[in-house]
Amino acid sequence: MNVFIDTNVLLDVMLERRGFYRDSLTVWSLVEQGKIAGQISVISFNNIYYIVRKIRSRKTADRVLAMLRDVFTPVALDSKILNQAIAAGFGDFEDAIQYYSALHADASCIISRNPDHFPQSDLPVLSSAEFLAAYSLK
Secondary structure (H helix, E strand, O other), rough: OOOEOOHHHHHHHHHHOOOOHHHHHHHHHHHOOOOOOEEEEOOOHHHHHHHHHHHHHHHHHHHHHOOOOOOOOEEOOHHHHHHHHHHOOOOHHHHHHHHHHHHOOOOEEEEEEOOOHHHOOOOOOHHHHHHHHOOOOO
């Protein structure tokens, strides 16, 4: 199964965010174990680097980038995804990039802490807990 993972799920793991860490870590572990294929947008790298460097340290942020690179498959931001995101009229441009990156990657679903930030479509958008329950992977 090919899933697309939103930046906030990755940050839940790296920052050990209370209430979200455990399920997000389980999703991350499923990718590491090869039980699911995890794709992330290349913009997640710079967003995560900025946040982790600010909250923790540059050294930690550097390690995090290497982990992301080694575990997940990056989805390149190309002109097609960019144009779709610009034209989409999402309330949050970053969410639009995530959504069209997931479509471009032929993901089965998007895993996000903010499913309501994405449009209703044929592409399911699930929280980590919802994903684990729906696919009996917990």
